[in-house]
Amino acid sequence: MRTTILGAGAIAGAHAGAVAQLPEHGVDAVLAHVVDLDSARAEDFARQHGVAAHGTSLDGVLADTDVLHVCTPPGAHVAAAVAALEAGVHVVVEKPAALSLAEVDRIAAAEAASTASFTQVVQHRFGHGIRQLRRLLDEGALGRALVATCDTLWYRAPEYFEVPWRGRWDTEGGGPTMGHGIHQFDLLLAALGPWAEVTAMAGRLARDVDTEDVSMAIVRFESGAMATVTNSLLSPRETSDLRFDTEAATIELSHLYGYTDADWTFTPAPGRDDVAARWQPDPDALPSGHLAQLVPTYRAFAAGEAPPVTVADTRGTLELVAAIYRSAFTGAVVRAGEITAGDPFHTSMRGTGPVWPLR
Structure with missing residues (x-):
């Protein structure tokens, strides 16, 4: 090819x-x-x-x-x-x-x-850790997923936004919710499945931008699991952290822009040491990154099959982005499927707009 x-x-x-x-x-x-x-x-x-x-x-x-x-x-x-x-x-x-x-x-x-x-x-969907977590959840080895946290705590200095297209709704589509935290909460969705409803807030606290520079959300999933999602560009000690609490264990990932199996920790629940052996590193696995995604993607292209991340997957993640903005700017709980053609947040993540003015 x-x-x-x-x-x-x-x-x-x-x-x-x-x-x-x-x-x-x-x-x-x-x-x-x-x-x-x-x-x-x-x-x-x-x-x-x-x-x-x-x-x-x-x-x-x-x-x-x-x-x-x-x-x-x-x-x-x-x-x-x-x-x-x-x-x-x-x-x-x-x-x-x-x-x-x-x-x-x-x-x-x-x-x-x-x-x-x-x-x-x-x-990041293609690192070994997230694939192992999804498999163990599917097999029922970890019981139900109950609670999760998803934090993208990054730092972008004011000069970062001197690039003309950054920090603008019309060219970047949004702030850290759209362009930075999307990697981590896409992983959240990959692990926990479809979301059901979200309530959120967003603010422009410190950067001279049109968009937000921080947002926070509470998400309920179709399974009943609940998660918090934080997206920040104001955090000097940068980390990307996810935590999944299931009935049988806590599984955590802490990294920045990419991970290997060494960045995951697995803690069995009290009395559930039997599940510890189910979490095993793979020394031959590729780290999360472009190559890890492109190998199966190109194989699918060559075989005439759908790629592992489809346009429907892409839409599902972007729908959560739109819902976070809609909730943050309207103060309403937003449910999956509510943002349809004719809704201001269908045509722009800014939708009806935040309370702060454009630059």
């Missing part, structure tokens, strides 16, 4: 490195093109990563592309994804895939009419 990367910014390097390693894992793929509006940046990227062709136009290379990786700022994701799907090209999009539920619905419609498939990068 011939791969094109659109957008030669910082995250594109992770994509290029992962594609270059795919043949080592039995996937026949090559990075054939890089496209960027800045021709000099495209040329530098191509030289650095050994890419044969580079340019500034996507239209000219889609006919020679099997998989397009969209690594642009979020506001440009949808147009590129739809164009590729209409050309029969598989799409791998960095998170967030779209700025609204309406936009992800547009992608879903384009995929339904295409011979190609779409997926969003949520690479």
Whole structure:
């Protein structure tokens, strides 16, 4: 498969490195093109990563592309994804895939009419720890999941937002709820399944942005489990933490931007030492990251199968984002399925707007 990367910014390097390693894992793929509006940046990227062709136009290379990786700022994701799907090209999009539920619905419609498939990068779903947790929950070995916490406590200095598209509803789609914490609460959903209702608050406490710089939510899942979700860009000691309390054990993950089995801890409930042996590290497992997701994704593309993260999975996570904003800005409890066409929060995560003014 011939791969094109659109957008030669910082995250594109992770994509290029992962594609270059795919043949080592039995996937026949090559990075054939890089496209960027800045021709000099495209040329530098191509030289650095050994890419044969580079340019500034996507239209000219889609006919020679099997998989397009969209690594642009979020506001440009949808147009590129739809164009590729209409050309029969598989799409791998960095998170967030779209700025609204309406936009992800547009992608879903384009995929339904295409011979190609779409997926969003949520690479932490592919670490061994989360897959093991999901398996043990499915098998009933841990009993019911009851309580969870999900904290994305990151720090972004004021100069981070000097990049023109950051901190704006129209180009980034939201603040840490949309662009940062999404990785961790996507893991929360991967472990606990569909959510049922959410109540939340958000604030712009310290950064000169249009969006929030912190949000907090309480989520109830269809299973009855309950979780808290915190998304912050104001936390000097950065951590990404998840904790799952089940009937039989507490399972915790503490990392920052990626994890291995060493970042997980497993604590049996009193009297449940029998479950401890069920939690086993895998020394051969890939760490969570782009390669761990791309290996099964490219295998699915090659086999004509749905990728492991579908457009429906993507929508489910973005629906929780929209619900957090809707609850925070309206003061109402939001239930799954409530945000439909015609709702302001369907077309924009800002919806009816926060109490603070735009910059």
